[in-house]
Structures are given as structure tokens and as C-alpha cells.
Amino acid sequence: MNRRQYLGVATATMAGLAGCMGDPEYTITDIGVSNMAGPLDYDIEAVDTAVTVDSPGSLDMTVRNSSQTAVEISNIGVWPFGILALIPAEENKFKTLLLTDGYAETDNVDVTANSTRTDNTRLVRSLAASEAVTKRYFVQGNRLSGSGTYTLGDYFDGPLFSYRTDDTDSWSERNPTVSVTITERSLLP
Known part of the structure; x- marks a missing residue:
């Protein structure tokens, strides 16, 4: 192979790999949920664990009233969970806003790219x-903001939600401890 062919092949290979190496891809590898005291059960399930720039991962959040009477749930943003974020354990990293179709269905929240x-x-x-x-x-x-273990929380540092039952007028705040571990996937075999 002569020098020009070698440089042409090397340049084409590097250009092909540049797109692959530009944006990291992630996988949701673990979710941990603590039990909550009170009448509400909380669960989170990873539906799509692959997280890329072009295709988001997805999490289903469920709250269940395990009591025998109705429970009122209150929050800000979209009902019943509000404006959720993944909060990194490491300092100086940004919260990751979780998106939901509920933002488009309400006038209470405005989400842009920035x-x-x-x-x-x-x-x-x-x-x-x-x-x-x-x-x-x-x-x-x-x-x-990268791979690591995140906790689920309110984007604006409030409680995930508040609740009250028929027998009380005061609200109880609930912040279940939820951890989400995200790892970076290797794009090269």
C-alpha cells in the first residue's frame, strides 16, 4: 500500500469514528427505592435502559394508595410527581431534568433546551x-452530566410530593429515597 492510500484509509477511518466518539451513550444499570412510611407506596421501573442523544431512556414512576381511604396528593408542576430531576452525588455537576409528556399538557411548566x-x-x-x-x-x-449514581428529587429542591388523608388538615411531605445508577457504554467493541 502506498502512502496516499494509507493516509486516505486512515483519514476515512478516523472520520467515521469521530461521530461515534463525540457523544457518549449511557445505560441505566440499577434502581434502588426505599420504603416510605404512610399510606403511599412508590415504585420506579426502567422501561428503556439505553440513554443516547438521539433516543432517551425512560422511567415509569408509580404511586399507589395502599390505604382504605382516599389520599390527596399535592405538588408543583405536573401531577402527581412534579418536575423531577436526577441529582448527581458528585459536587459541581448539574441536575438532569427528567422530561415527561405532562409538560406539554400544562401551562404551569415551561421547559426549553436551556x-x-x-x-x-x-x-x-x-x-x-x-x-x-x-x-x-x-x-x-x-x-x-456523566455516569454515576444519582438520586431522584424535585428539580427545584422541594419535596417530591405532599399528601394528606381525610382525617387531617395538615400536609405531610414525602421524599422517597431513590437511587439511579447510570454507566457509560463503550461504543467500540
Whole structure:
């Protein structure tokens, strides 16, 4: 092989790999959920574990009323979970906003590529005895601040939600401890 052919093949190979090596891809590898005290059970399930710039991963969040009476759930943003984020354990890393179709269905939240805003309208709805609600949230690769273990929390540092039962007028805040481990996938074999 002469020098020109070698340089041509090497250049084409590097150009082909450049696109692959530019944006990291991730995998949701583990989810841990602590039990909550009170009448509500909380669960999170990874539906699509692959997280790329072009195709987000997805998480289904479920809250279930395990009591025999109705429970009112309150939060800000979209009901019942609000504006969720993955919060990195490491200092100086940004929160990762989780997206949901609920943002497009409400006037209370405005999400753009660079910002998130809410009008702080409190949403209160009732969850009947034994009733469950599941909402899907998406993890976009271009919003992640890298691999690691994250905790699930409110994007604006509030509680995930508050609740009250028929026998009380005061609200109880709930912040279940949820950890989500995300690892970077190798793009080369």
C-alpha cells in the first residue's frame, strides 16, 4: 500500500469514528427505592435502559394508595410527581431534568433546551383507596452530566410530593429515597 492510500484509509477511518466518539451513550444499570412510611407506596421501573442523544431512556414512576381511604396528593408542576430531576452525588455537576409528556399538557411548566420554569401553582388531586397512577419520564443523554449514581428529587429542591388523608388538615411531605445508577457504554467493541 502506498502512502496516499494509507493516509486516505486512515483519514476515512478516523472520520467515521469521530461521530461515534463525540457523544457518549449511557445505560441505566440499577434502581434502588426505599420504603416510605404512610399510606403511599412508590415504585420506579426502567422501561428503556439505553440513554443516547438521539433516543432517551425512560422511567415509569408509580404511586399507589395502599390505604382504605382516599389520599390527596399535592405538588408543583405536573401531577402527581412534579418536575423531577436526577441529582448527581458528585459536587459541581448539574441536575438532569427528567422530561415527561405532562409538560406539554400544562401551562404551569415551561421547559426549553436551556431552562425550566414553573409558575408555582399547587396541584391537588385525590387518589382513591387502592388506586395507582403511573407516569413516564425520559432521561435524555445530552442532559446527563456523566455516569454515576444519582438520586431522584424535585428539580427545584422541594419535596417530591405532599399528601394528606381525610382525617387531617395538615400536609405531610414525602421524599422517597431513590437511587439511579447510570454507566457509560463503550461504543467500540
